Amino acid sequence: MPLTITNARILTLAQPGPAEARRRAAMRDLGVIERGHVRIDEGEIVAVGAGDPQGASEGEVIDAGGSVLMPAFVDCHTHCCWAGDRFDEFEMSLAGASYLKILKSGGGIMSTVRSVRAAGEEDLLNLLLRRLAAMAALGTGTVEIKSGYGLNPEAELKMLRTIHAATRQTTQTVVGTFLGAHAIDPDNPNYIEQTINETLPAVAAEFPDITVDAFCEQGAWSLEDTRRLFENARDMGCPLRVHTDQFNSLGMTRLAVEMGAVSVDHLEAITPKDLEHLARSKTIGVILPAAGFHLDGRYAPARSLIDAGGAVAIATNYNPGSAPTPSMPFIVALACRKLRLSPAEAITAATYNAACVLGLQYSVGSIEVGKRADLQLLDSSDERELAFEFATPGPLVVIVNGEVVHMRAVGREEN
Numbered sequence: 001m002p003l004t005i006t007n008a009r010i011l012t013l014a015q016p017g018p019a020e021a022r023r024r025a026a027m028r029d030l031g032v033i034e035r036g037h038v039r040i041d042e043g044e045i046v047a048v049g050a051g052d053p054q055g056a057s058e059g060e061v062i063d064a065g066g067s068v069l070m071p072a073f074v075d076c077h078t079h080c081c082w083a084g085d086r087f088d089e090f091e092m093s094l095a096g097a098s099y100l101k102i103l104k105s106g107g108g109i110m111s112t113v114r115s116v117r118a119a120g121e122e123d124l125l126n127l128l129l130r131r132l133a134a135m136a137a138l139g140t141g142t143v144e145i146k147s148g149y150g151l152n153p154e155a156e157l158k159m160l161r162t163i164h165a166a167t168r169q170t171t172q173t174v175v176g177t178f179l180g181a182h183a184i185d186p187d188n189p190n191y192i193e194q195t196i197n198e199t200l201p202a203v204a205a206e207f208p209d210i211t212v213d214a215f216c217e218q219g220a221w222s223l224e225d226t227r228r229l230f231e232n233a234r235d236m237g238c239p240l241r242v243h244t245d246q247f248n249s250l251g252m253t254r255l256a257v258e259m260g261a262v263s264v265d266h267l268e269a270i271t272p273k274d275l276e277h278l279a280r281s282k283t284i285g286v287i288l289p290a291a292g293f294h295l296d297g298r299y300a301p302a303r304s305l306i307d308a309g310g311a312v313a314i315a316t317n318y319n320p321g322s323a324p325t326p327s328m329p330f331i332v333a334l335a336c337r338k339l340r341l342s343p344a345e346a347i348t349a350a351t352y353n354a355a356c357v358l359g360l361q362y363s364v365g366s367i368e369v370g371k372r373a374d375l376q377l378l379d380s381s382d383e384r385e386l387a388f389e390f391a392t393p394g395p396l397v398v399i400v401n402g403e404v405v406h407m408r409a410v411g412r413e414e415n
């Protein structure tokens with residue numbers, strides 16, 4: 001059924017120019033229509049304009065009452081397909097154990113690997129669908145989900161098939177990424193060679209053109225092994241992304257830029273020289289402030305990266321170890337406080353620029369005719385409130401692919 005939203009402050013995020021991640025001042029231009037309407041039909045935006053719509057509106061009408069209507073979030077970096085929990089390790093970390101120390105002792109990512117290997121596909125899918133529903137209620141229309149808790153051909157394929165199965169059971173857009181290079185499996189002396197020579201080809205055969213990711217870090221993948229994996233992946237036509245400079249700078253950011261990676265993710269420990277190099281490239285920096293909030297209070301220098309002309313996106317990193325949050329509104333609030341982004345920059349980083357990371361900027365991330373109708377109506381007439389408040393229940397209304405997937409009851413008085 002067609003749907004029209006009227007009387008809204010619309011952040012279109014539409015801008016002339018190439019469909020590339022926005023930088024510098026363009027990040028602060030939200031393409032605002034002060035009071036306007038959006039028409040949706042068959043999942044697509046068919047009209048966007050100032051004032052009231054022309055003629056009678058067919059179908060359902062939502063009067064926004066002056067509230068902000070903006071694109072649904074694009075969460076471009078998550079690990080939200082997992083089983084088990086790491087609550088014991090949370091208590092260890094509260095008592096002072098570091099993330100890398102827990103990983104080195106066979107816990108951390110490896111602990112979730114054991115749980116995921118033991119889980120049945122149906123259980124894994126149900127856990128994932130519950131998390132996707134929580135993310136939708138918080139305004140997220142598109143979710144990237146990494147494998148990386150399997151670490152052998154069977155279990156990695158099991159994760160990617162589960163992620164693919166989720167696409168049929170949610171209206172959200174779900175994008176799978178192969179992260180077979182996520183930790184070093186201490187029980188498999190052949191793990192690195194197996195990942196490069198067996199797991200990667202098996203995954204690329206079943207999921208052609210899938211993006212390949214790696215965790216390049218002390219105690220995880222070395223620079224040289226990541227390079228070998230990426231060379232093979234690139235030869236298979238797979239785009240590259242990498243977890244780099246999270247705790248230590250190993251030279252991966254520069255190598256990723258040279259290899260034409262779509263994004264470099266984390267960057268808490270990036271050097272000033274690498275930051276300059278990255279800012280001059282097409283590679284997008286994906287900043288994940290929930291990890292600093294949850295683990296150790298370290299944050300990436302996102303302000304410097306934007307000021308140097310770099311392209312920046314932000315994401316939840318939703319996972320059971322370093323970032324246990326489904327909430328993009330919380331990430332926007334953190335990005336303003338801890339990364340020193342302005343509210344407008346954080347909104348662009350969480351929508352349009354995040355869509356660019358996934359190559360989806362032609363279908364999501366802005367409110368424009370012909371795009372998928374993924375929208376959210378905030379409980380405010382000023383988008384700065386999204387950044388100012390934190391730990392909120394999220395938007396009033398969330399529309400994904402033209403369907404209202406979430407509507408929050410509010411105690412407004414009827415006259």
Ligand code: NIG
Pocket residue numbers: 079108109112215243246291317319320321322323
């Ligand atoms: O991006 N650092 C590597 N991967 C995730 C954490 C995954 C986990 O701890 O389970 C991250 O922070």
